[in-house]
Amino acid sequence: MKSFMSSLLRALCAMVVGALLVKYREQTVEWITVAIGVLFFVSGVVSCSTYFVARGKQTDIKVFDADGKQISGVRPVFPIVGLGSLILGLILAVMPTVFVTYLVYMLAAILILGAVSQFVTLVSASRLARIGLYFWIMPSLTLLVGLIAVISPGSIAAAPLFVIGWTMIVYGVVETVNAIKVYQLRRHVERGVSTRS
Numbered sequence: 297m298k299s300f301m302s303s304l305l306r307a308l309c310a311m312v313v314g315a316l317l318v319k320y321r322e323q324t325v326e327w328i329t330v331a332i333g334v335l336f337f338v339s340g341v342v343s344c345s346t347y348f349v350a351r352g353k354q355t356d357i358k359v360f361d362a363d364g365k366q367i368s369g370v371r372p373v374f375p376i377v378g379l380g381s382l383i384l385g386l387i388l389a390v391m392p393t394v395f396v397t398y399l400v401y402m403l404a405a406i407l408i409l410g411a412v413s414q415f416v417t418l419v420s421a422s423r424l425a426r427i428g429l430y431f432w433i434m435p436s437l438t439l440l441v442g443l444i445a446v447i448s449p450g451s452i453a454a455a456p457l458f459v460i461g462w463t464m465i466v467y468g469v470v471e472t473v474n475a476i477k478v479y480q481l482r483r484h485v486e487r488g489v490s491t492r493s
Contacts, residue, residue: 303474307468307472314462325457333384339385340382400460410438414435420478
């Protein structure tokens with residue numbers, strides 16, 4: 297049931313992001329970039345805050361374990377990654393256009409991973425029953441669009457985000473249909489096994 301719900305959530309997210317990309321291409325790219333920037337910024341703030349709180353609570357008393365290793369009074373290590381996240385988040389939130397050019401590649405990578413995930417699900421389901429050819433067509437097209445967007449984004453007409461948006465919507469619909477079919481197939485197989493026992 298967890299994988300079924302996970303598939304439905306993944307499909308819903310893909311359809312929402314795809315619909316936003318189709319309807320509001322430029323604005324969605326900025327919103328996603330700013331949202332990513334805010335997440336990085338918050339992560340960096342939490343990391344740096346934790347460091348300063350731990351540093352403030354540091355005592356001069358040093359405690360050692362039986363092997364002679366210091367277990368208390370250790371000075372915390374400065375969070376370089378946290379500071380990097382804070383700076384990157386600030387740049388992304390304040391100047392989203394810096395990041396926008398790479399967003400097409402990231403969305404294409406998500407499509408490729410989604411298509412591969414669908415292939416894995418179909419291979420798994422084909423061990424339980426025969427899977428029709430039409431179930432393999434949509435993940436193949438999704439993979440193809442993702443690869444074309446990575447290799448040559450300019451060849452997807454003048455609007456790669458528009459094409460990727462529609463592909464994400466189709467991916468979401470196909471993911472939902474596949475999840476329902478696989479869930480029904482597994483329930484059918486489990487019922488058959490339980491009636492034989």
